Amino acid sequence: xxxILSLKNSFLEDSKSVNSLADLQQLKVxxxxxxxxxxxxxxxxxxxxxxxxxxxxxxxxxxxxxIEEEIKRKESLLKQEEHKRRxxxxxxxxxxxGKFTPFGREHPxxxxxxxxxxIFVSMGFAVEEGPEVELDYYNFEALxxxxxxxxxxxxxTFYISDEVVLRTHTxxxxxxxxxxxxxxxxxxxxxxxxxxxADISHTPMFHQVEGFMVDTDIAFSDLKGVLESFIHSIVGxxxxxRFRPSFFPFTEPSAEIDIGCIFCSGEGxxxxxxxxxxxxxxxxxxNPKVFEMVGYDTDVYSGFAFGMGVERIAMLxxxxxxxxxxxxxxxxxxxxx
Numbered sequence: 147x148x149x150i151l152s153l154k155n156s157f158l159e160d161s162k163s164v165n166s167l168a169d170l171q172q173l174k175v176x177x178x179x180x181x182x183x184x185x186x187x188x189x190x191x192x193x194x195x196x197x198x199x200x201x202x203x204x205x206x207x208x209x210x211x212x213i214e215e216e217i218k219r220k221e222s223l224l225k226q227e228e229h230k231r232r233x234x235x236x237x238x239x240x241x242x243x244g245k246f247t248p249f250g251r252e253h254p255x256x257x258x259x260x261x262x263x264x265i266f267v268s269m270g271f272a273v274e275e276g277p278e279v280e281l282d283y284y285n286f287e288a289l290x291x292x293x294x295x296x297x298x299x300x301x302x303t304f305y306i307s308d309e310v311v312l313r314t315h316t317x318x319x320x321x322x323x324x325x326x327x328x329x330x331x332x333x334x335x336x337x338x339x340x341x342x343x344a345d346i347s348h349t350p351m352f353h354q355v356e357g358f359m360v361d362t363d364i365a366f367s368d369l370k371g372v373l374e375s376f377i378h379s380i381v382g383x384x385x386x387x388r389f390r391p392s393f394f395p396f397t398e399p400s401a402e403i404d405i406g407c408i409f410c411s412g413e414g415x416x417x418x419x420x421x422x423x424x425x426x427x428x429x430x431x432x433n434p435k436v437f438e439m440v441g442y443d444t445d446v447y448s449g450f451a452f453g454m455g456v457e458r459i460a461m462l463x464x465x466x467x468x469x470x471x472x473x474x475x476x477x478x479x480x481x482x483x
Contacts, residue, residue: 153183154209161216167224174217184210254483255353255472258460259336262355265379269372271332271357276319278338282309284318289396290435302342304350312340315453316356317396324440329447330361336456349469353456358432360442360449366399369429369450373403377426381405381463386412388423397430397451408462417467424462427454 157177164170177184184206252260263273276284285303287293304312319335334357344350359368370389377387386406394400405426407418414420429452434444457469464483466472471479 153177154212156183157209157213157216161220164220164224167221167228170217170220170224177213178210178217184213251480251483253472253480254460254464255456257483258463259353259355259456261380262376262454262456262459263334263336265376266334266355266357269332269375271334271359274319274323274333274335275337276313276316276322276335278313278340279306280311280313280318282311284321285311285313285315288321288436288439289317290433290439291395304340304342314341315339316354317451317453320356320358320451321436321440324360324437324442329442329449330359331449332359333357344470349457349473352469354453355456356451356453358449358451360432360447362446362448364431364448364450366431366450369431369452372450373427373429373452377403377405380459381408381426392428392430394428394430396433396436398433400428400430403427403429403452405462409465426459426462427452429453 157173160173160176164173176182179185267273282293303314306312316335316337316339319337320333323331323333323335334355336355337353338351339354340351341348342350357372359372374387377385385408388404389401390404392400392402402425404423406412407415407422407424409415409417410422412422414422418424429450432449432451437444437447437449457472460466460472461469
């Protein structure tokens with residue numbers, strides 16, 4: 147019995163030096179393992195006198211149960227302490243100020259482009275796109291601008307080769323759509339275009355929206371109705387509008403559309419050159435020559451087309467007098483939108 151009591155005291159002394167789960171595992175093996183002290187003591191019960199075995203067996207089992215319970219309790223405490231240490235070592239100090247990442251904003255050009263697109267889509271127009279690197283045929287010839295035609299001087303073109311250009315307008319999309327689809331058609335073609343020009347009102351890359359409608363019995367009055375509805379939606383219902391005769395090789399008759407100057411309310415200023423009017427887009431009835439290039443019967447079909455510069459509309463709407471500001475990426479400017 148003294149040896150059994152000594153075994154319990156020995157365990158209590160050894161447990162004082164246990165500071166980790168690894169130490170606890172070694173202690174468990176020492177006392178409860180196959181060759182452990184308690185296990186060995188149980189094996190020796192058969193060698194003691196029979197009259198002492200019950201009491202000795204009971205005493206050894208009590209020590210075994212006590213040691214098992216103490217090991218479980220110690221294991222639970224050690225796991226809690228380890229969990230606390232891990233939390234402390236992995237903790238994030240939420241009292242520190244966070245790193246601020248500024249939110250992006252929609253670029254004013256994209257904002258106006260989306261607004262233009264939404265207006266025409268609400269009128270039933272479909273949106274089409276085409277390549278920015280375009281064949282000379284689609285960019286010029288199919289639009290009734292043959293080689294050496296003086297109208298080509300109106301568009302300072304970037305030539306990749308004699309037959310490949312950076313498109314100077316989105317009008318080639320009109321031809322490509324008409325080649326693969328039959329009327330009726332109501333289409334707009336927004337996108338980037340390129341011209342070799344740069345000053346306060348021109349950049350080498352800018353954005354245009356081409357639009358056209360083809361069906362039987364399309365008249366100039368249809369064009370006027372669509373554009374007046376668009377202009378009133380984009381710049382206000384009270385804005386005066388006028389149509390001026392003009393020339394474009396791919397439309398006949400052609401017109402420039404002006405709006406009353408939004409800077410001086412039509413009284414005349416430096417921006418409108420004292421005329422009281424600002425040009426906003428060009429339009430006209432599609433030239434029969436264009437229909438012939440795509441195989442449409444000119445005796446059956448008619449249509450109109452129009453085109454506008456997105457930057458120009460943004461400049462008018464936001465009262466900006468230098469187009470280059472749009473592409474300088476100055477956050478002080480862009481944050482205003």
